[in-house]
Amino acid sequence: MRCDRTQQLVVGVGNEQRRDDAAGLEVLRLLAERLPAWVRAVAHDGDGAALMELWQPYRRVLIVDAMQAGYSTGTVLCLQGLEVEVPRGVYSSHAFGLDAAVALARVLGRLPSQLTIYAIQGENFGLGEGLSAPVAAAVHEVAERILGDLGRQGDISS
Amino acid sequence: MSDVRTRTINVQALARVEGEGALYVKLKGRAVQEVRFQIFEPPRFFEALLQGRRYSDAPDITARICGICPIAYMMGASQAMEDALGLQVGGALRQLRRLIYCGEWIESHALHVGLLHAPDFLGYDDAIRMASDHRELVEDALGLKKLGNQILECIGGRAVHPVNLRVGGFYRAPLRSEIRALSPRLEWGVEAAQRLLQRCAQLEFPDYEHDYTCVSLGGRDEYPIGAGRVVSNRGLDIPLSEFLNVFSEEHVAHSNALHGRLAGSDAYLVGPIPRYNNNQHLLPPGVRKAAADAGLGTECRNPFRSILVRSLEILYACAEALRLAESYQEPEAAFLEPEINPGVGHGCTEAPRGICYHRYELDENGRILNATIVPPTSQNQRQIEQDLRGVVERHVDLDDQALQWLCEQSIRNYDPCISCATHFLKLTVDRQ
DSSP: OOOOGGGEEEEEEOOTTBGGGGHHHHHHHHHTTTSOTTEEEEEEOOOHHHHHHHTTTOSEEEEEEEEOSSSOTTOEEEEEGGGSOOOOSOOOTTSSOHHHHHHHHHHHTOOOSEEEEEEEEOSOOSSBSOOOHHHHHHHHHHHHHHHHHHHHHHHOOO | OOOOOEEEEEESSOTTSBSOOEEEEEEETTEEEEEEEEOOSOOOOHHHHHTTSBGGGHHHHHHTTOSSOHHHHHHHHHHHHHHHHTOOOOHHHHHHHHHHHHHHHHHHHHIIIIIIIHHHHHTOSSHHHHHTTOHHHHHHHHHHHHHHHHHHHHHHSSSSSOSSEETTEESSOOOHHHHHTTHHHHHHHHHHHHHHHHHHHTSOOOSOOOOOOBEEEEOSSSOOSSOOEEEETTSOEEOGGGHHHHEEEEEOTTOSSEEEEETTOSOOBOSHHHHHHHHGGGSOHHHHHHHHHTTOOSOOOOGGGHHHHHHHHHHHHHHHHHHHHHHOOOOSSSBOOOOOOOEEEEEEEEETTEEEEEEEEEOTTSBEEEEEEEOHHHHHHHHHHHHHHHHHHHTTTSOHHHHHHHHHHHHHTTOOBHHHHTTOOOOOOOOO
């Protein structure tokens, strides 16, 4: 089945002024000149309710964000929407972030048909600019993987 | 001789508030020995960051103190700079500012009421688990948050860290057609807010009351949002220039935030309950009736009923925004340009969580010599701790799990924006 090219979205989530939290935004910057014209790219602050509104018109959504999950710095996880663990009670400093948005959207039937999340383990989320070295390397890896994903989607046929 | 049991309730990471915080309660038998509401993030240094910057930078810099209430900081900073520079912003610009501020009240209150606080009352860990059984409530809250963000985007350019606000007004005044396009959604918002208020009126509220010292802006002929003198239910009525003579901040050992203190009072309260108690007579008749139907009298003393007051303020903000949108006329100029002179200025507006005060001193080139910012959550810190002591004392017979839940719910009564109170957004949790 050919994927509808007009319904694809790439979202880079993050905060420029919180060091490794800018990882998602940096991936978006690397993709800027290389994404197919039919893919929409959006930089986002990660507000969960706003994300649920943003992805609603799209069948295929790829999201990149930094994570704090105890992995070694620079580790990249690739999760499909249904794999995202429902968080229990504890929220990030954004109060209602990406993981909660995915979980709530699942309950409300508001998940896109295909949702892929690339999460990059960060180390330093303090005030300031600049990525940790392993994170800086990981953003290049994730950018290539996203281009590969989009390329494969564009060629799928049955 | 009886063996007096010591119970310790230690919540290391507080769920469902902006940023991070923790709670420590120690009981010996039925006596409360210690209560500490702790802020874990390091303190912010925005006040230091502002020194040496131009007056015109203050709104954009202070907007980054909080992603949920940027308008409060931008307005407070702008108001203080305009005060310092002798600039009066009124007419259509003032109305446009009030409209975008309504948007912030709507999105902040809706997020809190629907997704952060309602789960407490309905017995759920969080909104995700609540959504299956209370879908309409969650959908209405999400829709209202979206509506608030739409207002911010329409007037401010974007919802997070709006870019169109400046000292003197706006960089670009929206077209009348752009503002009028909000009306259908605002009409829906009024209906959704009424449903939300009626739903919240059915909640069961823990039994707790306190005679708070309620501090807010005092409106003259409208419910205060962006302007007013600072008043209290104890007779305080001062201009903004007197704020630091009456209110002070002190650093406490167990918290990185500064605790607000009012001269002559141990603690005081800011936020929706003081706003309502001091100004409910200024609400439109329809909103006052909705308040009465929801069980709100002329004074609210139960902090758990803050969810009702927030719901009422969502209704008011939607109705007020609709009125402003339908009467909007494009201003002659998007902003007023000030003359640069040295001086001191004060600003104070009603952020969703309560009054947020700014003071700046400028040199002859319009550069900031020093800055003081007093966020609402830091002003409430002392009162939060006292509330916790009172709640625990009244419910000491609950088991630890139930008591912990009640303490967490008590803190969430304040919708504390901990990232504002500590001027920092870093998430650091020390888990035992």
